[in-house]
Amino acid sequence: MNNELIIEIDNLTVDYPTDNEPVRALDRVDLKICQHDFICVLGPSGCGKSTLLNVIAGFTQPSDGTFLMHGQPVAGPDRQRGVVFQSASLYPWMSVRKNVEFGPKIKGLPATEITRIASHYLEQVHLLEVADQPPFQLSGGMKQRVALARALANEPAILLLDEPFGALDALTRIHMQQLVRKIWQQDQNTIFMITHDVDEALSLGTRLLVMSKCPGTIIQEFSVDFCDRAIDEHTGRVHVDADYLALREEILDLIDV
Known part of the structure; x- marks a missing residue:
């Protein structure tokens, strides 16, 4: 390691x-x-x-x-240093994919690389199927997954x-x-x-x-x-187990x- x-x-x-x-x-x-x-x-x-x-x-x-x-x-x-807060704080005017692409786009990466990065992290959080939807159509858990993918897309x-x-x-x-x-x-x-x-x-x-x-x-x-x-x-x-419970207490x- x-x-x-x-x-x-x-x-x-x-x-x-x-x-x-x-x-x-x-x-x-x-x-x-x-x-x-x-x-x-x-x-x-x-x-x-x-x-x-x-x-x-x-x-x-x-x-x-x-x-x-x-x-x-x-x-x-x-x-x-990527940050995910308790509230997803997504850009509501952007699709799920555009939210995740935002960081790589700001970095000035080529369009094909931006698409690849966004697809990779959307796949990791199991949201490729809703990539074109706006965030307001998602559940709370799905929004947090988008926020996680968006933070990871910067590869902090x-x-x-x-x-x-x-x-x-x-x-x-x-x-x-x-x-x-x-x-x-x-x-x-x-x-x-x-x-x-x-x-x-x-x-x-x-x-x-x-x-x-x-x-x-x-x-x-x-x-x-x-x-x-x-x-x-x-x-x-x-x-x-017993170790877990003892440490918890x-x-x-x-x-x-």
Whole structure:
């Protein structure tokens, strides 16, 4: 496995200005992300999980500390970091295919290459049959699959997922988890995912980060391999054993402190 260091965060602090004293969202966060990591971030509401993702995406600038990608400071968003939010945020005036083609088109790729890339990722998310439809005709789960394909079409160095399945029904959520796991395994992607669901994190992640209450910092990291174990074909989830249950309880205790 390629363990190339992609992102290095050191002593990262984020303060949000207010009318009175600044509010500290993140406090001295240290984190390294390597090729093919699947990192799931857990923590109590308001602990700064999304702030950390927004820093990595380039949407939020640190107040202090360093954030390097491939050894270089990050100035803002770019296509090396693809983002999928809880809401699909698709372009409603474009077809499904045109949404997925948008990034490659902006890159100035030849038309044949744009078509090939869009078809490849639409096939990966099982949406080739609706490629010419507008997004408003799709279900919530299908819209999220389009958003995932659109992010992947830029072939980013890291894919950032901000609770992308939180608004989906339970069965669709499981199907989306299966899909993301399969794409990650096949394409050797690097994924950084925010979730409130401990079972989702245990089923998908290779590294689980638990954050403290605000101001958020990483208080515990777990290396896990449940996603490499046998997957139940009917439920799409990992087989639950004593190790899984014990770790689940340990994480829930940390979050509830």
